Amino acid sequence: MSFLNVLNLSENRIYTLSNNLRSDLDDIVTSRNNDTLTVDLSKNVIACSCDNLEVLEWILEHTAPTSNLLSVKISTCYYIHNISALPSPTVIWTKNDLAYQITFLQKFCTSYSSLLITLVVILFVVVNIIVASLIHRFRWKIRYWYYVGHSNDTTSNDYTALDNSLRFSRFKYDIYLAYEEDAREFVFETLKPKLLEFEYVVFVHDDILDGLPLCNVLTKSIHASRVVVFILSNGSRQSLEWKIAAHITNEESNYRGKPISLAMFYNSDSTQGLPENLQLLRHDAFIDYPINGSDGEITAFWEDLKTKVHAIDKTAL
Template sequence: MQLLHVLNLSDNHILTLSKELRSDLESIVSSRNNITLTVDLTKNVISCSCDNLEVLEWILEHTLPTSSLLILKLSTCYYTHNASTTLAYPVLIRNKADLLFQVTFLQKLCTSYTPVLISLVVLLFFIFNIIIGAIIHRFRWKIRYWYYIGNNREFGRNGYTSIEGSLRFQRFKYDIYLAYEEDAREFVLETLRPKLEEQEYVVFVLDDILEGLPLCNVLTKSIHSSRLVVFVLSNGSRESLEWTIAAHMTNEESTHRGKSISLAMFYDSNSTLGLPENLQLLRHDAFIDYPINGSEDELSAFYEDFKAKVSGIITTTV
């Protein structure tokens, strides 16, 4: 169609222009030298809608005044997507400025909210994960406690092992669990533990854990199976994994039983730093000072007092 100058499509029922038609019209003018092609679309029902926005933008580009050799004429535009619009129906297009106004209006009206919705969903997901992470972090020791207790088949229906034999208390495997720092290890193993065993208490210490066993599982099980946990507080670091697990699991076990099962012994220390807050707030009679440089009489008095405190807690443990 090299000689085509005017394509009269006026007074029809054209709603839109296909992409193929638009491409064909542009191909005609591009294949000729400085010959214009005018397409008359007046008196049609061209749709003014979001679905047809691309076509309207294309018509605007080729509406006079334009530098293009392809010229389109448009007289009306119908808002077919929204019958409740306050704009006239149909909208008259008298010049390029009128068409520009309608295109600009539709561009604002038809702005896609998909990126906004995606961003909002991502933000909500991020916030949700932060909240879940904070909750998990807040209750991480409680979650660990119930995980190891719930998955330990050795515990009975009520969570405790029933042990037959020579143990003084059948519902607990140990009478006392001793938690200590490295610098108090010698004192615990060579002095304190033998003294307690002389009084027929069944004692568990960190050194009883066999190498290669899962530490958190073993400590949780041992504390759960003990009537009393004694923290030997010295000047050593309380940031070790063993100490942290023992302290937190004791706190969870106390909550589970509904009573304190802790006793703190100050051995070369007078600070509770490093203990969980609930253990730092132990009642006054749950603390006892070891006379590290005391006389024989002071040591005897200490062990009598210590025995009384241990017995007081153990005998009330159900």
């Protein structure tokens, strides 16, 4: 290599130069005593691309006129960005021609990188929006399966279901009562005592001890109840307890493949805030409490309530 003056690599379909090759050529020249080495890369397919920009800058540094003892010649470079078309050759006559192409590529590659980064950021944001939308849309289903999936974990207050499978197990509660604060007196002084008199096992959210996770306890309690009764009063039906009961009852009905809820009109005739399957206004899923009714009407109400609860409980899964 000490007497090598020209390295002819022309017409070899070379499109790039590896780091090792460039380093070796520089080392050869450095090890010699002021002898120049010319590398002829003319009539090759040197790529004018972002991936090859570092190679082109190295060639420019060693293109005559240059103070380097290593001189590199190229005659064309090929643009290959448009993969749907054949590579487009650009003739390189002078060092300025090559410098112009490199300047163009530097600007293009910078904008290209910015575009890629922008697209990645946009894609990331879009994916996150889609994921967030799906999570929001199915948030109650996700909560339902999360809490029900842990239904074997018995707490110290024994609020969990008896078994994971409702199809082959007894329920822990006969009736779950969902109500707003304005109906609390009716629930505790009239409704719940009467249901207990009928030997129903009743769950109300006021039974939950302070400090227990509300959504967890209510979900498992509905999962372990035969029937959910919604007391329709003049309350806003915007409390957290009501919302949880409405959404989880809907998910539980879907899971069992049958309706499990009953709506009791106490002092309101609005169905706002009820689970979706109850808002379809099934005739057998509603019952009116006769606030100012006679003894006979009150008695008939309790019998009708027992009949409706029994009908829901015995509906085939």
